[in-house]
Amino acid sequence: MPSNYEIPNEMRDFAEKSVDQARKAFDGFMGAAQKAVGQADETTSSVHSNVKAVGGKAIGFAEENIKAAFDHAQRLVRAKDVQEVLSIQSEFLRTQMTTIQEQAKELGATMQSAAQSTVQATTER
Numbered sequence: 001m002p003s004n005y006e007i008p009n010e011m012r013d014f015a016e017k018s019v020d021q022a023r024k025a026f027d028g029f030m031g032a033a034q035k036a037v038g039q040a041d042e043t044t045s046s047v048h049s050n051v052k053a054v055g056g057k058a059i060g061f062a063e064e065n066i067k068a069a070f071d072h073a074q075r076l077v078r079a080k081d082v083q084e085v086l087s088i089q090s091e092f093l094r095t096q097m098t099t100i101q102e103q104a105k106e107l108g109a110t111m112q113s114a115a116q117s118t119v120q121a122t123t124e125r
Helices: 009-038 046-077 082-124
Strands: none
Touching: 009 046, 046 082
């Protein structure tokens, strides 16, 4: 495969429009998801609060990851040649691996804290 193969402008324009449409649809979905999490009853037990905290954090991470994927897709569709595509892909993979590790640590800590809080609330009753 020649390394100087240029991606046609029309193909990049079409792909960019598709990414924009998908991003808008996702933003609408995330808005609805955040609203649903936000509408959780504030007066329920600590168990519910803990589940809400973990759920909110998980949704936040999912949103960050999907936005990063859309940004990545946008960069890919603007690539001028195969070398640039490979470079963009490599950078994205490195960044996402670091991000996912950090998110897993943070979610684990949140879940541990929620579990401890739930056990404490249960034993107090």
